[in-house]
Structures are given as structure tokens and as C-alpha cells.
Amino acid sequence: MSIRSAHWGWIPLSLVAANAVAADPPAPAPPPVPAPEVAPAPPLEPQPTPPVAATPPAASPATSAASPTPSEAERQKLEAEFQQALSGSDKPASEPAPSSPAPAGAVAPSALRLIDIAFDALGAAGTSTANENDLRKLEAGGHDPKNRGFTVQNVELTLSGVVDPYLRGDSNIVLQIDETGETVIELEEAYLTTLDLPFNLQLKAGQFFTSFGRLNPSHPHTWDFVDQPVINSRLFGPDGLRSQGAQLAWLTPLPFFAELTASVQNAHGETTTSFRNVPGETVAGRVLIERPVESAKDLLYLLRLRTSFDPTEELTLVPGLSALFGPNASGTQTQTQIYGADLYAKWKPLINDQGWPFLAWQTEAMLRRYQAAEVVADSGAAVEPAALLDDYGLYSQLLWGFARPWVAGVRYDYARGEADEFTLPDGSYSSARDPLRDQRHRFAAVVSYYPSEFSKLRLQYNYDHAQFLSQEDAHSVYLQFEILFGAHGAHKF
Amino acid sequence: MTRYLIRLFAALSTLLVLAAVGSDARAADPLNVVATLSDFGKIAEAVGGDKVRVTTIASGVQDPHFVDPKPSYVLKLRDADLFLVNGLELEIGWVPPLLEGARNGRVKPGSPGYVDCSKNIPVLEVPSGQVTRAEGDVHPYGNPHYTTDPLNDKIVADTIADALSLLRPADAEYFATRKKAFQTGIDKALFGAELVDLVGGKKLDRLARSGELDAFLQSESSGGAKLSTKLGGWLAQMAPLKGAKVVFFHKSYSYFNQRFGLNVADYVELKPGIQPGPSHLADVVSTIRRENIKVVATHPFYDEKIAKLVAEKGGAQLVPLPLNVGGVKGADDILSFFNVTTSTLLKAAGK
Numbered sequence: 001m002s003i004r005s006a007h008w009g010w011i012p013l014s015l016v017a018a019n020a021v022a023a024d025p026p027a028p029a030p031p032p033v034p035a036p037e038v039a040p041a042p043p044l045e046p047q048p049t050p051p052v053a054a055t056p057p058a059a060s061p062a063t064s065a066a067s068p069t070p071s072e073a074e075r076q077k078l079e080a081e082f083q084q085a086l087s088g089s090d091k092p093a094s095e096p097a098p099s100s101p102a103p104a105g106a107v108a109p110s111a112l113r114l115i116d117i118a119f120d121a122l123g124a125a126g127t128s129t130a131n132e133n134d135l136r137k138l139e140a141g142g143h144d145p146k147n148r149g150f151t152v153q154n155v156e157l158t159l160s161g162v163v164d165p166y167l168r169g170d171s172n173i174v175l176q177i178d179e180t181g182e183t184v185i186e187l188e189e190a191y192l193t194t195l196d197l198p199f200n201l202q203l204k205a206g207q208f209f210t211s212f213g214r215l216n217p218s219h220p221h222t223w224d225f226v227d228q229p230v231i232n233s234r235l236f237g238p239d240g241l242r243s244q245g246a247q248l249a250w251l252t253p254l255p256f257f258a259e260l261t262a263s264v265q266n267a268h269g270e271t272t273t274s275f276r277n278v279p280g281e282t283v284a285g286r287v288l289i290e291r292p293v294e295s296a297k298d299l300l301y302l303l304r305l306r307t308s309f310d311p312t313e314e315l316t317l318v319p320g321l322s323a324l325f326g327p328n329a330s331g332t333q334t335q336t337q338i339y340g341a342d343l344y345a346k347w348k349p350l351i352n353d354q355g356w357p358f359l360a361w362q363t364e365a366m367l368r369r370y371q372a373a374e375v376v377a378d379s380g381a382a383v384e385p386a387a388l389l390d391d392y393g394l395y396s397q398l399l400w401g402f403a404r405p406w407v408a409g410v411r412y413d414y415a416r417g418e419a420d421e422f423t424l425p426d427g428s429y430s431s432a433r434d435p436l437r438d439q440r441h442r443f444a445a446v447v448s449y450y451p452s453e454f455s456k457l458r459l460q461y462n463y464d465h466a467q468f469l470s471q472e473d474a475h476s477v478y479l480q481f482e483i484l485f486g487a488h489g490a491h492k493f
Numbered sequence: 494m495t496r497y498l499i500r501l502f503a504a505l506s507t508l509l510v511l512a513a514v515g516s517d518a519r520a521a522d523p524l525n526v527v528a529t530l531s532d533f534g535k536i537a538e539a540v541g542g543d544k545v546r547v548t549t550i551a552s553g554v555q556d557p558h559f560v561d562p563k564p565s566y567v568l569k570l571r572d573a574d575l576f577l578v579n580g581l582e583l584e585i586g587w588v589p590p591l592l593e594g595a596r597n598g599r600v601k602p603g604s605p606g607y608v609d610c611s612k613n614i615p616v617l618e619v620p621s622g623q624v625t626r627a628e629g630d631v632h633p634y635g636n637p638h639y640t641t642d643p644l645n646d647k648i649v650a651d652t653i654a655d656a657l658s659l660l661r662p663a664d665a666e667y668f669a670t671r672k673k674a675f676q677t678g679i680d681k682a683l684f685g686a687e688l689v690d691l692v693g694g695k696k697l698d699r700l701a702r703s704g705e706l707d708a709f710l711q712s713e714s715s716g717g718a719k720l721s722t723k724l725g726g727w728l729a730q731m732a733p734l735k736g737a738k739v740v741f742f743h744k745s746y747s748y749f750n751q752r753f754g755l756n757v758a759d760y761v762e763l764k765p766g767i768q769p770g771p772s773h774l775a776d777v778v779s780t781i782r783r784e785n786i787k788v789v790a791t792h793p794f795y796d797e798k799i800a801k802l803v804a805e806k807g808g809a810q811l812v813p814l815p816l817n818v819g820g821v822k823g824a825d826d827i828l829s830f831f832n833v834t835t836s837t838l839l840k841a842a843g844k
Contacts, residue, residue, distance in 0.1 A: 308563070351793050
């Protein structure tokens with residue numbers, strides 16, 4: 001889903017990190033200048049680059065003074081001196097830094113790339129005709145804007161690196177400020193990925209987003225809208241479906257792209273809302289119970305097939321199918337199944353201006369079948385028999401990068417639970433009054449502006465129609481902003 | 494339902510494994526070479542001949558910085574024996590996800606099948622001191638567009654021949670012969686056949702790189718005539734443009750400009766990857782007028798509207814140049830790339 005899968009030249013933070021960790025003995029790191037306005041290199045001056053000797057430089061990166069010939073080195077030193085004399089006014093900013101990056105003409109020294117660090121902050125400002133209490137039910141996603149005023153949606157620290165020839169590691173640490181003003185820290189993801197398994201296999205293990213569909217495994221700063229689709233919030237909870245476990249993904253040897261993924265993860269906790277969510281929470285008015293793992297059936301299983309076709313050089317289709325099986329905590333034997341189909345289609349002309357223009361269409365449809373256990377009153381008599389609750393929905397969005405660096409988009413959201421009415425010990429339940437199961441329509445329109453790959457400004461309008469709302473309609477407007485600095489993880493297509 | 498689906502999954506897997514076994518014909522010749530960019534694909538074809546089957550990921554008309562990591566490219570890499578990349582972080586936005594998706598140990602960085610073609614290239618414009626993104630899209634390892642110097646393409650041919658010979662030692666001689674022919678072809682096209690025969694390509698290459706070629710050709714003579722009269726090829730054709738001031742859109746031709754002595758007075762892009770502002774564009778226009786610049790060079794994938802406006806306002810000609818082989822019509826291989834580039838520039842400058 002990379003509307004900006006394009007690259008903008010990434011200065012590897014690892015360089016800095018590498019220098020810090022594996023400090024080059026002959027190159028005492030210059031004292032970190034307290035970030036003065038680093039005089040931007042004057043890129044406009046055509047630098048009369050010195051002609052370069054043909055001899056391929058010795059492949060010894062340690063001695064960066066290994067200039068081809070001594071006279072060449074002398075000449076470059078001289079030039080550096082001239083340059084400093086010429087630049088006159090700015091004395092400290094342009095330190096010649098003789099042992100740092102190689103001078104033009106030498107092969108760039110290799111740097112030990114130990115860790116990539118990135119920091120991303122996503123915030124929103126906005127308001128809605130719905131009051132704040134209702135707004136938090138309309139925008140049920142954990143990263144959705146849910147205040148009249150400002151919302152810190154997601155502040156994320158990403159650390160990743162290659163562990164050894166066999167493994168790489170990734171982690172995402174998320175900070176949020178919740179409605180009470182409390183700062184929450186979450187280990188969103190921390191997992192290893194194998195680099196060298198045979199038979200086109202890849203293993204992932206740790207805490208990670210379940211690979212269901214397209215949106216669930218993605219991070220908020222890569223989303224094309226300010227908020228997540230209604231159906232995602234309903235089936236996967238505020239934070240998305242993620243848990244601890246292992247996943248095996250196989251790139252099939254077929255003549256077209258087809259990847260089969262299977263995973264097994266723990267099915268309990270607040271990040272698995274459709275499964276063994278936290279005891280005391282409710283689903284369709286039924287209070288969830290403690291349900292320990294008794295057999296392999298009490299874990300969460302995923303199957304996913306993702307394929308891709310290029311009908312033309314400029315059009316790519318990525319269809320996928322997903323299925324989830326796991327226990328739920330409404331009873332001791334109850335199960336949940338979730339099925340999904342997704343399609344991503346992107347058109348981008350071969351001759352494009354840094355990724356623009358493009359047209360990207362993404363749709364996901366999902367169905368959850370939730371076996372709700374019978375409800376038993378204190379007397380022991382069954383109040384309400386067991387039921388199969390069906391919830392379904394879809395979203396469909398079209399993004400149009402009409403002119404660099406602008407992207408406009410629309411999204412339609414639909415979600416509903418089968419109309420269900422129960423009599424429960426503490427009153428009656430109706431799906432129409434349940435903000436997580438009522439019938440919902442949402443229409444969203446968005447415009448995003450990307451000053452660079454590393455920042456964005458976004459304006460979105462939402463029209464909501466929700467059964468649970470007393471006046472049924474709500475209009476909301478949000479302004480979102482993002483900054484990202486540090487290394488940048490690769491975009492997915 | 495669950496059990497049924499699992500059974501279906503198992504059946505499907507079995508089917509796919511059978512398909513895999515049936516279609517595994519990779520052990521046979523030729524070597525499957527995948528190149529990120531057309532330039533490396535063409536050089537690999539020149540060196541590898543019929544012992545290689547070459548696939549290129551990005552076509553020559555594309556901006557190599559901005560390629561989507563499409564799943565179909567993962568498939569190409571899955572089956573590759575040799576993977577040729579430009580390096581210097583040019584493809585950092587799209588090669589890492591492709592490599593990770595391909596799960597192909599033969600072309601993993603560190604394996605003999607992963608070849609960074611920037612190896613042994615004398616890199617230009619390596620930033621010194623501190624670099625931040627305040628300067629835009631700065632390539633921390635230096636300018637990555639080194640294939641725009643024909644002499645660098647000879648180094649790439651060496652690199653590719655070495656890699657092929659490592660994978661197929663039995664064919665090493667075949668690759669060496671073809672590489673030599675390719676390199677001689679470049680020398681003759683650059684310096685002229687007569688001069689190459691007189692002096693030798695190796696020596697000319699060395700002199701051109703050290704900047705001593707002109708002095709050498711002036712001082713030496715052969716058969717009563719100064720060697721400078723024997724200079725032919727692109728260098729002789731481009732001689733009228735030596736020292737000429739031009740405006741470029743992006744720092745994409747630094748190697749070319751060094752080789753042929755073009756002098757870039759300004760860039761349309763103030764900071765790489767950041768849209769230029771109007772005041773900078775006005776500056777560029779006044780530079781063009783003040784310096785009487787004839788050529789505003791761009792690539793077809795850059796914003797034509799802005800480049801055109803700058804050229805028009807300044808009274809210069811907008812010249813679309815290829816960045817890689819296939820970038821414009823007629824630039825179909827390494828030699829024709831430079832034929833097209835040099836003749837386009839000469840025509841635009843009225844020489």
C-alpha cells in the first residue's frame with residue numbers, strides 16, 4: 001500500500017550508529033556539534049571535480065586516506081584548504097573532516113550497518129458534530145482521532161537490523177496519549193524473520209500483526225486515511241489483531257506470484273478481541289469468561305493466499321484471501337471464524353514524476369462467525385440459547401495521485417451485525433444499539449500533501465450514519481500531520 | 494469447516510510441490526541474470542552472450558529512484574542465479590523488499606550471486622562532513638549515476654565478467670573474450686578507432702581519467718601529425734561543447750559531464766527530491782540569460798512543465814536525455830545511448 005513506495009534517498013542512521021558503536025580507531029569521531037544549522041552543501045556550484053586516477057583504489061576501507069596516488073591526496077588536501085579559505089565566514093561548520101567519508105574519486109568506505117532507527121509521530125486535530133462520548137464509539141480504532149481538539153494518534157519507535165546471516169530482527173514500540181492524558185507504551189511488534197530457509201520458506205516468530213488482509217498488518221503512518229475502516233475496528237479491535245506466535249510463509253514455485261502463509265498465535269488478550277479477549281469484556285452483551293488453553297484448538301490459526309498479476313506494465317493487481325480460526329471466550333467450547341477477501345489494484349505510468357501520477361484501488365470484505373455460548377442465569381436456568389452471530393462489512397477506497405505531491409481519495413465503509421435481540425440477566429440486548437454491531441455507513445473524502453517522503457499533511461471529512469447514534473448522522477473533519485525521521489523501513493506493495 | 498479448509502490447504506500445497514518439481518529446469522544453462530537497471534542488463538548481455546538469460550526490472554524510461562517493489566519482481570528474483578544492482582543506495586527504496594520476498598539465498602547480499610556494480614567505480618560527489626535531510630535526497634555514498642561515463646561501463650563489464658566466471662568457471666574464457674570486445678568497442682567509440690590503434694585503449698583510459706589526455710595528445714605525435722588530430726569518436730564530436738555551460742534538472746549526469754567537460758551552471762531542482770520553489774526557478778532563469786546558456790537538460794520522467802517553463806523563459810532549449818539505456822528512442826544499448834546523448838546535445842547547442 002505504498003502510495004509513496006518511492007525512495008527519497010535515505011541517509012542511513014546506521015552510519016551514525018555504526019560510528020558510535022564500532023568507532024573507527026583512526027578516526028576519532030568529531031565532537032557532536034550541537035546541531036547548528038549545518039551549512040547546506042552548496043549544491044548549485046558546479047564543483048570542478050578533480051580528474052581521477054584510473055587505478056582502482058585498494059579495497060581497504062579502513063584506510064580512507066588510501067588515495068590512488070600521493071600527489072592526488074596532496075591535491076585534495078590543498079583543495080580542501082582552499083575551500084575553507086574561500087568560504088571565509090563559516091569557520092567551524094565546514095570542518096575538513098579528513099578521515100570521514102572518502103573524497104570524490106575513492107570507493108566509498110563500507111560502514112557496518114548495525115541498527116536502523118526511526119521515529120514517527122502522527123497527530124490529528126479536528127472536530128465532529130457527534131459529542132466526544134459518541135465520537136469515541138464512531139472512531140473505535142486505537143489510532144483514530146477521538147477528541148474534539150487534538151489527538152496524539154501514534155508515536156512509534158522502530159528498531160531493526162540484521163542479526164546474523166540467518167536472521168533479521170524488527171520491533172515497533174508505540175507510545176500514545178489516551179483520553180485520560182495518560183501516556184501508554186506498547187510493544188506493538190517484536191519479531192525475527194529468517195533470511196535463509198530452503199524451499200522458498202520464510203519464518204517469522206515473536207509478537208507480530210496477524211497477516212490477515214491488507215490493512216491489519218500495516219502501521220498507521222502508512223494508511224491512506226486518518227482513521228481505520230469500521231469493519232477493522234469491529235473484528236480486530238482498537239489496536240489491530242496481533243499476538244505472540246510463529247508464521248511460515250511460502251513463495252510457491254508457480255509461474256505467477258503466489259504466497260501461502262500460515263500462522264499460529266496466542267488467542268488471548270486485548271489485541272485478539274474476536275477471540276479470547278480479556279475476561280469481563282462483552283461481546284453482544286455476553287460477558288467473556290476466563291478460558292485457559294487446553295489443547296491446540298485454543299490457539300489462533302491463520303491461512304492466507306496472496307497472489308499478484310501485471311495485466312500491463314503499468315497495472316498491477318494483488319488479490320488475496322484470508323481465513324482465521326480460533327476459540328472465543330463467550331464459553332468454554334465456542335469458536336470464531338473470520339474470512340476475508342481483498343484486492344489491491346494500482347495503475348502508475350512507467351514514466352512518472354517521483355511516483356506521480358497514480359491511481360490505487362483497495363477493497364477488503366470480511367465476515368466473522370462468532371459462536372456465542374448460551375447465557376445462564378444465577379439460578380442455573382438457560383436464559384438465552386447459544387447463537388451464531390454474524391458480523392460483516394467492507395471498505396473500498398480509491399486514491400488518486402493527481403499531481404505531485406498531492407493525493408486525493410474517497411472511501412466507503414459499511415459494517416453491520418445480523419439483527420439480534422436477546423434477553424440477558426441484566427436487561428435486553430439489541431444489535432441496533434451496540435456501537436460495535438449496529439449498521440454503519442461511512443463516507444470519507446481525503447486530500448494529502450507530501451512536502452517530502454518524510455512528512456505529510458492531510459485533511460479528511462467523514463460522514464457517518466450509525467444506528468446507535470440518537471440523531472444517526474455525524475459529520476467530522478480532521479487535519480492530520482506526520483513527521484518521520486531516521487531510517488525508513490521498506491514499503492510493502 | 495475448519496477441518497475441510499485445512500484439508501484443502503494440504504491438497505493445494507501438494508499440488509504446488511508437484512508443479513515445482515516438474516518445472517525445475519534451472520540446473521541447465523544458461524545462467525539466469527536479473528538486473529535492476531537496463532544498463533547492467535545490456536552489459537551482462539554483451540559479456541554473457543548466449544550463456545546468460547537476462548531480465549531487467551526497471552525499464553530505461555523509469556526513474557530508477559522510484560520503482561514499485563511489485564510482487565512480479567519478487568518472482569524474477571526468486572529464479573535468479575545472478576543479481577546485478579547499481580548500489581550506492583540508488584535502489585534502497587525497492588530492492589530490499591524484493592530480496593526479502595524472493596527468499597533466494599543465491600542472490601542474497603554476501604553471496605557470489607549478488608553483485609554491486611558500483612564496486613571499483615571512482616565515485617563522485619561523496620558528501621563530506623555531516624549530511625542531514627534538510628538538504629533533501631542526498632545520496633550519502635555519492636552520486637549513483639555512474640553509468641553515464643562510458644569508461645565506467647568498462648569497469649562494470651569487468652565486474653560482471655568476474656561474477657559470471659565465478660559462477661561458471663568453465664566459461665571464463667568465453668566471458669573474458671566478450672568483455673574485451675565490449676570494452677574495445679567503447680574505447681573506439683569514445684576515442685576513435687585510429688587513436689585506439691595507435692596508443693591503446695588502456696593507456697587512453699588512464700590518461701582520460703587522470704585529466705592528462707589533452708596534454709598528451711598535444712605533446713605526442715605520430716607520422717608527423719599531432720596525436721590530437723587523430724582523436725575521433727564521442728570525445729572529438731563533443732569537443733565544441735567542452736567547457737560549455739548547461740543547466741540540468743537533477744545531478745544525474747555528473748559523470749558524463751566530467752568525461753565530456755560540460756559545465757553545469759545550475760540545477761532546476763534545488764534540493765534533490767524536493768520540489769523547487771519559484772524563487773529558485775527565477776534564479777535559474779536569470780542564470781540562463783546571464784550566461785547565455787543554450788541547453789536545459791532533463792529526463793523524460795521529470796516534471797516537464799517546470800523544466801519547459803524554465804527553458805522557455807530563459808531562452809534555452811529543453812533537451813530530454815536518457816538516464817539509462819532505453820530512456821529515449823534509439824538509445825537501445827550502451828553504444829547507442831552515448832550516440833543519442835552526444836548528438837542530441839550537439840544539435841541543441843547548435844554545434
